[in-house]
Amino acid sequence: MTPLGKTQGGVLSSRQIQAMVETGAIRAAAPLAHGQIQPASLDLRLGAKAYRVRASFLPGNGRGVGDILSALAYDEMSLEGEGAILERGCVYVVPLMEGLALAPAVSGAANPKSSTGRLDIFTRLITDRGERFDDVEPGYSGPLYAEVSPRSFSVRVRKGSRLNQLRFRARPQAGQGGFALSDAALAEIHGRTPLVDGPLNLRDGVVLRVALGSTAFGGVIGYRAQKHTDVIDVDRIGAYRIDDYWDRLPARDGRLILDPGDFYILASRERLAIPPGLAAEMAPMDAAIGEFRVHYAGFFDPGFGAGDRGSPAARAVLEVRSREVPFILEDGQFIGRLVYERMAETPEALYGEEGVSNYQGQGLKLSKHFRVE
Structure with a gap:
């Protein structure tokens, strides 16, 4: 261990x-x-x-x-x-x-x-x-x-x-501090086991930036939910056509205008990996950085995104909704951060090792209910 x-x-x-x-x-x-x-x-x-x-x-x-x-x-x-x-x-x-x-x-x-x-x-x-x-x-x-x-x-x-x-x-024992790891601790861990595939940007956690460039995902930089669709059964996997529920968003000069009330699926520029002894969570967004929010916080389990020899291989998928006014996102803009915590012990099986993961190694990816065509 x-x-x-x-x-x-x-x-x-x-x-x-x-x-x-x-x-x-x-x-x-x-x-x-x-x-x-x-x-x-x-x-x-x-x-x-x-x-x-x-x-x-x-x-x-x-x-x-x-x-x-x-x-x-x-x-x-x-x-x-x-x-x-x-x-x-x-x-x-x-x-x-x-x-x-x-x-x-x-x-x-x-x-x-x-x-x-x-x-x-x-x-x-x-x-x-x-x-x-x-x-x-x-x-x-x-x-x-x-x-x-x-x-x-x-x-x-x-x-x-x-x-x-x-x-x-x-609860941590006396002298161990709180749950979240400090930026100094994350920098030290990154020096031994990379947390992201590029420069490490820290701001009370690992900074994530949005990928909107034309080369990121073959020309499609995200999806926008359609407003009038059929029902989705949450227990049916790979059962639905993407174009019946989502509009594909083509790359346009590295920008995307978020319309109020619309729901978007985007992805991070960084590829990341969660080391075996750590867990992470997407922190709620600060409204001071823009008129949008990453709609749902999310858990990242130990082993998520680990490629060959633990190298960062998966992007964070972002569920984004604009607030009261339209807002322009630009490629590379700060859009979220990951807060890391120590595990009480390293899990016996890491994320994706027991065949129950749908998102290991993901890029820009919709939920498991939609089939790749």
Whole structure:
């Protein structure tokens, strides 16, 4: 095991997550499915019912999500069998099949899965008494819920569909500092194991710049979601034609004008790799750098992007939405950053090694639901 894997605090590995299942810290309504435990996270499954709600909410201190749903008598939908269609622009709350009984030193953080973000499905985790989305307080014991709001496409989901994932963190020991690695630590690691394939730019994490040049992806620099399409079944892989759902964006002088409300799939200029003893997360964007946002934060597991001898080989795919006004993006513009954390131990199997990855070595890539033609 590498020195990075020996620290006691940090992101829990697949082996440690499996141990949490066996000891009851993770409680599941049915046995976990194949591939549900990832190298540094747990995929969460939708339960048997969904509740359509008028607006998003947080329960706050002293209140349970189930109590709020019961009191307000929201519409109830069954997700059994063939499931149900979640309509674009509507908000749903779904009890998940997994619940938790965490130790006092263990907390959690959730994110949409990569495929969920690339379908523009706004998905956030809610806990009982929770005052923040996607955060699980240390020692939390209780059920989990997903708030689901499709933004670009109506989608079909069913019991067992996986839209978001949960990463667990063990509190660092005294003297180890916080979870995120400093820029100085990242520079030192990059000197031994390259994190990106070019110059390392640091700004409270590794800076990512957008690729809009004509040579980056064969003349197509991104995709824009169409506004009126058929439903997408989130459990059907490679089932849909790209041109039925997306407009291809040709390269034009290294610029792209983002129209307000439109949803774009772009990619980073940098190729990156996540070393075995680290995990990373796309940080939320700062509005001060432009009138757009990278719509979903995202987890990057240990081993993601590793090519020959661990060299950086995969780009970060970016889900982008403009804010209130049109905004011009230019090739090489700062568009995001990756925050790195240490693993509590190096996972036994890295990202892509067990045949459950759809995005290892990716370039500009839509979600796994679309077939390459």
